Every structure is written in C-alpha cells, then in structure tokens.
Amino acid sequence: MPDTFDFSARRVVVTGAAQGFGRAICQAFTSRGATVFACDIQSGGVEETARLCGPSCHAFTLNVADSQGVTALFDELIEKHGPVDTLVNNAGGVAGQTGLPIEQVTLAQWQAIVDVNLTGAFLMSQAAAPAMKQQKFGRIVNISSRAGLDVSLTGIQAYAGAKAGQIGLTRQLAHELGPWNITVNNVAPGFIRSNPSTEKQWQAMGKEGQAQLIDRIALKRLGAPEDIAHAVLFFASPWANWVTGQVLSVDGGR
Template sequence: MDLRLDGQVFAVTGAAQGIGAAIARELAAAGAQVAAVDIDAGGMAPLAAEGMSVHAADLGTRAGAGAAMAEVIARHGRIDGLVTSAGGVRGQVGRPIEEIGEDDWRVIFQANVDAAMWCAQGVAPAMKAAGRGRIITIASGAGLRPSLTGIQAYASAKHALVGLTKQLALELGPFGITVNSVAPGFVRSNPSTERQWHAMGEERQQAVLNRINMRRLGRAQDIADAVMFFASDRAGWISGQILSVDGGHA
C-alpha cells in the first residue's frame, strides 16, 4: 500500500527528538511539506537541514500554541494535517502520591493535554474552510490503562487526551476533518524515556517485556508508521479511533 502526501502541509509538534522527529521524517518522505514545532529550537536543527520549516514555541498556553499554528499557516499558506506529538513526562519518574506537588501535576497536563487542545483550536478554522483535514494525537498505553511508569499525572493526562480526541472527532467530522490517536506502548526514544526505563530496575523491566506479546519494546518508527496511515487518504473514513501500537499487550 503506497501512501503519499504530496503537496500537503503537516505540522508536527514535539518534533525535536524521538517519536516526533520520526513522524516528521516519515511524513516528509511521503511528500508532505512538514512544519516542525517544538520548544527546543536547537533540537530541530537537523530537521531544518532536511528542508523542513522549524517553529520554536511553548505550546502549553493558548497564546503560544495559537501563535505557532498561525505561523505555520502563514509560512505554508495552508494546513492539511496536525500531529500533536508534544508531551511526555517532563523528566519525572514514578513516586508515591504523597510526594506529588501542584507543579508536578500541572506541567504534565500542560504538555500533553493543553498543547493538543490549543494546537487543534489553532488549525481548526483553516481546515474547516478547506473542507478536510487530519488531526492525529499521540496518546499512550497509559491513556487506556494504568501507567507502567507509575506517574499519576501522566496516566491522567493521557486518559484526558483520549477523551479530547474522541470529542474533537465528533465536533469536526461534519467538516471533513478526521481526528484519531496513536497510543504507543513503551518506546525508548529520548532522555526522559531512558530515565523511566532505568528507574524501573531489571525486575520491572523484564515484567514489562513479559507483558508484550512480541517481547520487545517499540521503536519510534513503529509509531511513525501508524501515524502515516491515519494521515493518508486510506484513512478517510476513520475517525475517533485510538490505535494501540504496543506489540500486543497481554
């Protein structure tokens, strides 16, 4: 199945590393013009060298996300798709509930839920006017069941992101806009996931692998491949769906 995105413009948030970078490269390889968006301007330098436009922004606020999406549309003249890969655990590891402070809780919601909401809000008018569009959120297995990392805010935020995905699919469907989510299993793709993995210890690491049917962790490319399908015309009548890409979770 040859999936092409020639002539289309996709914005990818969280593009400076890991899963976001893999998604940006996969979409570009399929012919899309890719706008990479991330708070880490330096981390996007390799993507700029590959011909993508780069947009440094803090997406945790409505103003920041809205300005970033407006910049992408102004630069490319249109927006056909948005992939909200920004998120993560913001350097946190699992701790007992008694130790969690307000900032610990809120920063993860800002990164994972607020950013997706405000970016979607920023692109919706242009997509409505065009009569089509693709919005793809990156949730997590932690949005469907308790988190293996033990981070309360992360599990809660990803559950909220799944709900937002389904709600936006209902609202935007009449305008020809599909909204779907990819829910990765554990992928060691950046410094934060490396810290999480090592914080588990050997016994928990083996337990994680034993619960995966394929007995391996995911790769960033595994997630990019799933996003590519949702972005393509082959997924034109699929919306409001959460696709687990986790090697089979027993």
C-alpha cells in the same frame, strides 16, 4: 489506490519534534513529499530534526501550552505557506518528574504535565481547526500512551490522567469536527526507548524488570519510533478516510 502514501500536497505540523516519536514522524512525512513544520520547546533538537529531514522541513521553537505562541505560529504558517491540513499532537512526557505518592504532588507538578500532554493538544487543535473547516478537510492525530488506557509505568498520576483526557478529547473532537471532513484519531504507544526520559526509565528497571516488561508483550520485543510514525501515516492517509474517533494501540500486543 497506490501502495505507498503520497503526501506531496500536505502541510503537516508535528509537535514534540526534537527527538523520538516526533522526529520519526517528521522523517516519515518528509520522505513521502510533505511540507513539515516541526515544533518543539527544545530549539536545538528541533533544528536538528529539520536538518535531518531536509529542506521541506521547517523548525519552530514552540511551547504548546502558550496560547499566544500557538496562535502566532498558525498565523505565520498561513501567511507564508498556506493553511495546515494535518496536525500531529505528539508533544508530551513527564516534564522531568518521577512518581510520588499523591499527597506529595504539588499543583505545579500536576499542571506542568497536564499542560504539555493535554492542554497543548487542545490549543493546537483549536488553532488548526478554522483553516481545516474552511478547506473542508483535515487530519488530526494525537499521540497518547498505554498510560491513557491502563496504569502508567511511571506511577505519575498527572501523566495517566492527561493521556486519558487526551483520548477523551480525541473522541469529542471527532464528532464535533466530522461534518467538515476532519478526522481526529489517536495512537497509543507502548513502552519504546525513544528519548532520554524513556532510556532512564528502561535503565531503572534493571535486567529483571526489563525481562518482565518484554515478557508481557505478545511479540516479545520492544518497538521503535518508526512503528509509531507508521500508525500516524495511516491515520493521515486516504486509507483512513472513514476512520475517526479511534485509538490504535501500537504496543506489540498486550
């Protein structure tokens, strides 16, 4: 087996591709030959990702919580490019929210975060599954968070709940889709300064809080978006052919 991954035969959908982890994942796949369909609700950002990745990356504006939009995307991809065999559900985040006491959280605030982090992963996987079943091959990688395994640094109940739910969805789909040679795995990143939201969070910690966070990490340093992309490549590669339903914490050691 080669030492480097060759994805030249793969068609890969990546959500949340306008910045941060999503952009790094798109770059990692395209640099190894894949045809990538970068999706994000932020049209300008996702178009910039496609520009940075080159001609094998195609940008789509998509709200992953819009079931009709998701169905239309996969119909278009199958018609123009053929069936998708790899899906990375990276879209997520806190939807611009900050932590509040539970009695002050509105249903709309709760739903906005659950929609992008959990419902979106469900809808995208649902749309991708039929073609993967027909091919008897597929790779789904969900990007959750340490918040799904532990307490969220954000203090946002919906974020912790949605990321934990996404991990449960990963395990359930791994068993459901396994008979068709479709693996479903999960990457749980630690805190990484990867987008405006995490940068704002980092600055709000102050020097003391930043030092405390780094001190809790075994490697005593923060990671980079490329560290998450590399974990995704592993799950999508032949090296993970017999790996499914797993959660890989990429957090520098806790």
